[in-house]
Amino acid sequence: MAGKNLNHPNKWKPGQSGNPGGRARGVERLFQDELARLAGVDNTEDRFAGLKSLIERARYIAMEGEHKDANVAIKFLVERAAGLPKQVIAVTDEAPPDREIDWDQVPLEEKRELLKAIDRIDQLTKPYDGVEH
Numbered sequence: 001m002a003g004k005n006l007n008h009p010n011k012w013k014p015g016q017s018g019n020p021g022g023r024a025r026g027v028e029r030l031f032q033d034e035l036a037r038l039a040g041v042d043n044t045e046d047r048f049a050g051l052k053s054l055i056e057r058a059r060y061i062a063m064e065g066e067h068k069d070a071n072v073a074i075k076f077l078v079e080r081a082a083g084l085p086k087q088v089i090a091v092t093d094e095a096p097p098d099r100e101i102d103w104d105q106v107p108l109e110e111k112r113e114l115l116k117a118i119d120r121i122d123q124l125t126k127p128y129d130g131v132e133h
Contacts, residue, residue: 035054037050058077071108
């Protein structure tokens with residue numbers, strides 16, 4: 001340990017986390033872990049079946065789960081269904097509109113109604129046939 005400065009200004013204090021946001025907990029962690037696992041599945045049919053199962057589980061949690069878990073599940077489903085971009089790309093010189101949803105401001109029942117609407121749209125669309133078009 002010779003030559004190491006133990007009083008480095010960025011050293012964490014006792015009890016302080018080096019990752020204050022930490023890893024997601026609960027339902028959010030379940031979704032993240034399952035998506036990470038499915039990303040490593042080579043067989044397209046198995047990956048698709050796993051994603052379908054994850055979506056069905058998320059729908060159940062969104063409709064029947066406790067308030068906090070339902071909110072996480074609804075956000076998970078809507079953000080994937082709406083395809084909200086992680087990065088905004090400006091096409092004009094004007095600033096792009098703010099598209100981030102403040103989920104805390106949307107009542108749970110309205111979120112569940114939105115999920116029902118997404119389910120209805122899903123029923124009206126053709127099922128995935130496993131072929132890229």
